[in-house]
Amino acid sequence: MKSIKTHLCLLCLALAGTFISSCKKDNYVPQTDLAYDVTVDGSTATFKVTTTGVSNYKWDFGDGTTSTDASPTHTYPGKGKYVPTLTASVNGKTAESSTVLRIAKTSPVKIDDGTLADWATVTKFVVPLGSKKGIFQNVKFDYDGNYIYLYGEMAGQKADANIFDIYMDSDNDAGTGLLTGTFTGGGYDILLEGQLLTSGVDIFYHTGAQTAFSFDQQSIAEAYTVGTVKDEGGSVKFEVRIARGKLKGLTGSGLRIALQAIKNDWSVVLGDAPDEGGDSYFLDMSE
Known part of the structure; x- marks a missing residue:
């Protein structure tokens, strides 16, 4: 009986296979979807x-x-x-x-190409420099979905190791952040401060009352990158890339930003972009 059951089982499987094979041949339609x-x-x-x-x-x-x-x-x-x-x-x-x-909006700026020539095509976001520009000769910005780009030209050389204060109203909201007479028109949530071109900057977020110059230092890896820096004809030219996704609030449609250059021993302010006492520069990132 055991051998008969096995034979019947094999016969059933063979018939089933023939039936399935026949169905496949009869109903097969070549794929025509394109993806x-x-x-x-x-x-x-x-x-x-x-x-x-x-x-x-x-x-x-x-x-x-x-x-x-x-x-x-x-x-x-x-x-x-x-x-x-x-x-x-x-x-x-x-x-x-x-x-x-x-x-989305893209930028021609390449931070790691060893040149500043790509900035020649950036003409929209140029900071107006006034009577208090000091050593600043040219400052402009660009952006894309991931980064904000900063270009600067200043009288002097890289070895001067000037200190930078970069004020950012990251949410373009004067109701949050530091209110200061240095640059009006915004409440400054973020401060980048230090010898940018030689040893880098520290990152600070504003805390406390809006009238209090109080900032908490932050440790944020890869928040900014200094690109090409060149001494040319009595001027130092440089570029910086700031990661929008690393600093709080920079993923919005616009921010206010201003720069101040200070001598490396903190003894004197060397220049402002835009002018001290006026509105900071609005970088419209709504594209």
Whole structure:
């Protein structure tokens, strides 16, 4: 009886396999769905098709440019909404797939390229310098989704080791942070202070009454990076990158910021950008 049960079981399995195989052959439909992934870095998008059996790639990136590459990389001309579309053959049948990309504000500034030439194209966020500018000759900013960038030119040289006070009203709200006559127009939540170009700055958050110059020191790794610094023709030129995600409040749509340069022995104020006693500079980050 045992051998008979085994034989019957094997016979049933064989019949079941034949039935399933027959169903698969009768109902099989080749895949025609077309899908792809997109990775965006700044204004550059990289496309990768995830469907198998694809050929005859025709990409329309939504900005007037096209490609026939299988996995193209494309740099968009600027911020905005784009609809890239792929038309291709999937197992012999034509299919189409689209998605929506939103390219955010990007910056031409590269902090680790050993040059300051990229700042020549930054012309929108230039700090107006007045009668109290002192050693400051040029100060401007830029930003993207991750960073705020600062560029400065000052009379002197890096070895002067001047002290910087960088005041930031991170939430653009005069109802929070330090109220001071040094720079009006804001309540300063964050202070970066120290010999920026030689030994770095310390980071402080304001505490207590708005009229009290009281700040708690913070230990925040990678909150800022000093990029290229160059002594040229009696001036020192430099760039700094501040990580928006590291300092409290900098992920909003705008902030107020001002700089003061002080001699390395704290004996005298060397300059202000903008002028001391006036409003700090508003960096509009609403794009």
